[in-house]
Amino acid sequence: MKNDWTPVHSRKLANRLMADCLAVLSILLWIIVAGSSSAWAQTGQQALAPGHVSYYPRVIRLQNDNLSPKRLIASFDQGNTGLIYESLDNGITWSANPVGSIKETAGPFNCCSGLYEVPQPMGSTVAGTLFWATSLGTDQANRTASSIRIYKSTDKGRNWSYFSTPVSGNTGLWEPEFIVDSLGRLVMYFSSEEYKSSGYNQLLAHRISTDGGLTWGTDVIDVGVNDGLKRPGMAVVRKLPDGTYFMTYEICGLGCDVYFRTSPNGYAWGDASQLGTRIVSTDSHHFAHAPNMAWANDGSLKGKLLVVGQTLLNTADNSFAAEKGRVIMVNANGGAGAWTEMAAPVESPNIGDNPCPNYSSPLLPSVDGTQVLEIALDFWNGRCQAYFQTGSISAPVKTIFSPVNIPSGFYRLLSKNSAKALAAVNCFSAGAIIQQEDFSGSSCQVWQLDALGDGYYHITSSNSGLAMEVKGCANNLGGTVQLGTSNTSDCQKWRLEESGGGYYRLVSKNSGLVLDVNACSRISGAKVQQWEWVGGDCQRWKLEPWEQIPLAVEEFITDRLLIHSSPDSNRLTVRGPFSALSDVKVVLTDILSRPLITKMQSISYDSTQLEIDSRHLDSGIYILQLQQGKRHWVQKVVIRK
Numbered sequence: 001m002k003n004d005w006t007p008v009h010s011r012k013l014a015n016r017l018m019a020d021c022l023a024v025l026s027i028l029l030w031i032i033v034a035g036s037s038s039a040w041a042q043t044g045q046q047a048l049a050p051g052h053v054s055y056y057p058r059v060i061r062l063q064n065d066n067l068s069p070k071r072l073i074a075s076f077d078q079g080n081t082g083l084i085y086e087s088l089d090n091g092i093t094w095s096a097n098p099v100g101s102i103k104e105t106a107g108p109f110n111c112c113s114g115l116y117e118v119p120q121p122m123g124s125t126v127a128g129t130l131f132w133a134t135s136l137g138t139d140q141a142n143r144t145a146s147s148i149r150i151y152k153s154t155d156k157g158r159n160w161s162y163f164s165t166p167v168s169g170n171t172g173l174w175e176p177e178f179i180v181d182s183l184g185r186l187v188m189y190f191s192s193e194e195y196k197s198s199g200y201n202q203l204l205a206h207r208i209s210t211d212g213g214l215t216w217g218t219d220v221i222d223v224g225v226n227d228g229l230k231r232p233g234m235a236v237v238r239k240l241p242d243g244t245y246f247m248t249y250e251i252c253g254l255g256c257d258v259y260f261r262t263s264p265n266g267y268a269w270g271d272a273s274q275l276g277t278r279i280v281s282t283d284s285h286h287f288a289h290a291p292n293m294a295w296a297n298d299g300s301l302k303g304k305l306l307v308v309g310q311t312l313l314n315t316a317d318n319s320f321a322a323e324k325g326r327v328i329m330v331n332a333n334g335g336a337g338a339w340t341e342m343a344a345p346v347e348s349p350n351i352g353d354n355p356c357p358n359y360s361s362p363l364l365p366s367v368d369g370t371q372v373l374e375i376a377l378d379f380w381n382g383r384c385q386a387y388f389q390t391g392s393i394s395a396p397v398k399t400i401f402s403p404v405n406i407p408s409g410f411y412r413l414l415s416k417n418s419a420k421a422l423a424a425v426n427c428f429s430a431g432a433i434i435q436q437e438d439f440s441g442s443s444c445q446v447w448q449l450d451a452l453g454d455g456y457y458h459i460t461s462s463n464s465g466l467a468m469e470v471k472g473c474a475n476n477l478g479g480t481v482q483l484g485t486s487n488t489s490d491c492q493k494w495r496l497e498e499s500g501g502g503y504y505r506l507v508s509k510n511s512g513l514v515l516d517v518n519a520c521s522r523i524s525g526a527k528v529q530q531w532e533w534v535g536g537d538c539q540r541w542k543l544e545p546w547e548q549i550p551l552a553v554e555e556f557i558t559d560r561l562l563i564h565s566s567p568d569s570n571r572l573t574v575r576g577p578f579s580a581l582s583d584v585k586v587v588l589t590d591i592l593s594r595p596l597i598t599k600m601q602s603i604s605y606d607s608t609q610l611e612i613d614s615r616h617l618d619s620g621i622y623i624l625q626l627q628q629g630k631r632h633w634v635q636k637v638v639i640r641k
Contacts (some may be wrong), residue, residue, distance in 0.1 A: 025118040045346045045389040045512060046475055048086055048094050048375060049401060053078050054386040055355065057375040058115035059091075059362045062156065069497045073157050074375060075132060076386060079102045082113055082132050084157040090366070091373040091390055100157040102132055108151065110134040116178040118212065121185035122186055125212025130156055131163070132371030133176035133188070146173045148190060150213060153428045166207055166216040169194040179237045179245070180300040186213050189222065189247075191233035199226030204235050204249060208267065213609030222247075223261070224274065229253040230275075234360065238295045239266070240334055241303060248293040248307055251275060255318065256352070258287040258309045260335055275620050279307055284315045284639065289352040290360040298369030304393060305331040306363050306372060308344065313535045324360045325349035328372070328422040330393065343398050345391030346376035347512060356384040368391070379488060380510075398533075401497035402506065403455020410448050410462055410546040410598060412439060417537035421445045424483050428464045428602070432483040434528045435519055441629075443583040443600025446546050456493045458508060459488060462546075462600040463583070467492045469532055475511040478518075496543075503540035505533065514539050517575050561635050563624070567613070572612040572637065577630055578603045584610055587625040588617075588637070594621070603628075614639060 050056075054076040072087040074094070084100035087093060105111045113134040130412040137146035145168065152163040172193030181187050186209040193202050203224030207216040223232040230253040237247045240570050245263040250256045259276035263269045271422040279287045287309020289391040297305040303443055321327075325348045329339045350357035358420050361376040374391045413422040427444035437447055443463035451457045459468040465481035473491035474480075484492065488508035501507045506515040508530055516531035518536035533539060562575040578584060582602055588597040596617065601610045612624075619639055626633040 016314050018570055033187045045387045048386040049387045051225050053384055057362055057386050058363050060377050063185050076112050080110050088101050096315050102151050102160045106136050112175045114176040122212030131155055134172050148176050149174050166212050175234050177235050189235040199228050200224050202231035204232045221272045222271050236293045242391035248291045256289045258291040263523045281341050283341055285321050286315050288313050293361050294365055296365035296369040302334050314565050341397050343395040345374040348376045348378040404498055405498045408450045410446055414542045418541040424461055427461045430485050436483045436526050437524045455495045467524040470508055473510055477531055481528045499540050503542050570615045571613050575609040578608050584625040588622045
């Protein structure tokens with residue numbers, strides 16, 4: 001475990017307590033808007049374990065299983081409980097609820113749990129036994145007894161029982177990882193803070209069991225520097241086809257950069273004081289924090305090593321790379337030579353300052369070694385949520401689009417493909433479908449954009465104030481875009497990103513999918529939906545400010561408006577020769593021409609008046625400007641309260 005967060009353990013505990021509270025408040029909403037994961041489409045990253053706060057994911061493919069395809073088992077930490085999920089279709093869908101759980105009663109919280117299938121009979125432990133091993137006593141502000149405890153299951157993760165405690169201490173023991181060494185013995189790697197008196201801030205060690213995990217030997221240090229600073233940790237180990245064992249790990253105290261080393265047998269890793277080899281890609285990037293790793297058997301001589309880290313840095317200056325949280329590194333030569341970059345199936349951009357986003361994301365290659373399943377964490381409405389997706393190992397890194405910050409205000413949005421305007425049908429109604437239309441100046445075609453930060457905007461109809469959202473907060477391709485009652489959910493947040501030539505793409509924060517015209521149609525009335533980014537012109541939008549009414553003297557008409565205030569001074573009623581069934585643009589400014597109210601208002605067929613909310617206006621002199629078609633009115637308004 002790292003110490004670059006200060007204090008890391010109390011911060012992690014606070015984050016998890018906050019997330020647990022938020023989960024209770026949001027679980028009902030999640031169930032309503034997300035539903036069962038088994039109903040979701042295959043394409044696009046999807047939520048796993050909806051309704052549950054999730055930390056430290058792990059995933060394995062069972063080898064001792066009579067199903068075809070073999071089932072996948074995933075685990076997550078939640079408070080003092082481990083949650084177990086399964087997939088019977090190679091990770092396309094997952095159980096809607098846990099198939100098993102382990103409640104640890106020895107401490108208030110557990111952390112950094114490992115999941116492992118025993119591959120062969122070892123002592124009294126039968127092949128196919130599942131181990132779930134967890135760290136205890138390490139999430140307390142004042143450290144007490146620490147240990148790593150193993151629970152086992154012999155029924156594919158349904159039922160669990162305590163099995164053994166491989167290691168105990170008084171300061172900190174973390175991140176258990178298992179493998180069988182070249183002598184057929186079970187090895188458990190772990191991070192230890194138990195050697196501080198000898199100058200080791202933290203080190204990586206292992207213990208060996210010769211009876212299938214029931215009893216364990218003493219510590220053997222694998223990576224450690226007794227300078228009181230460096231903290232090797234978070235080891236992940238895989239055996240390669242030539243018998244070599246490959247280990248990745250982080251070294252905090254050096255920026256938590258990701259390193260590797262090899263062993264001929266799984267129990268001797270060379271000079272422990274040597275740091276190893278830092279992984280740097282051909283794009284001059286390196287990972288920092290919380291690495292994970294897998295080996296893919298793609299039929300080539302050495303297969304492919306896949307490594308992921310929490311965040312990505314530019315090696316030249318250690319600045320954050322634009323591709324952070326979106327990259328896996330690949331090596332086809334047992335770790336030697338070039339490391340190239342591929343697109344991570346799950347995107348979770350972050351700066352490595354929290355044990356949620358992209359933290360120790362597990363990778364599971366397909367049986368044929370051409371694809372990889374990734375499970376990665378990210379925040380959803382303030383809660384740490386797991387997401388999963390499978391992608392090609394040869395997938396190129398996606399183009400990174402920069403967010404833009406445009407002034408909040410009124411805009412029309414025009415499709416590059418059709419030059420038609422984004423519009424709502426019956427824009428005064430929640431649930432109204434959004435489509436493209438020829439621009440007519442209707443308030444249903446004018447949108448108010450309010451900046452939320454980091455390139456995200458809340459987009460509302462200038463007519464009704466209803467917000468543009470994805471129906472049901474869906475994550476699927478083709479999800480309907482509609483108007484909904486304004487709220488703070490991620491499915492009403494849209495990120496503006498430059499896509500070239502003065503056009504933008506609009507990305508749903510909830511799904512990561514973009515605003516798209518169905519079938520790239522050029523006809524009026526074509527539905528707007530969310531879709532994965534393919535770079536088409538029907539996914540690119542031009543934003544044009546809807547200009548305020550100019551104050552030209554010849555446009556003054558002052559003798560045809562009747563303005564009066566309601567008795568409670570909460571609204572102004574304006575009567576005039578307005579055309580029915582046509583919108584009026586309303587702008588109210590102070591005497592310095594600073595806009596205070598800007599909106600579009602519809603005039604019904606039986607009315608010649610409009611109302612302006614004046615509750616927030618102080619006593620004073622204001623200028624009211626109205627525009628309907630080519631007709632303009634400008635009139636002084638005196639408010640007395």
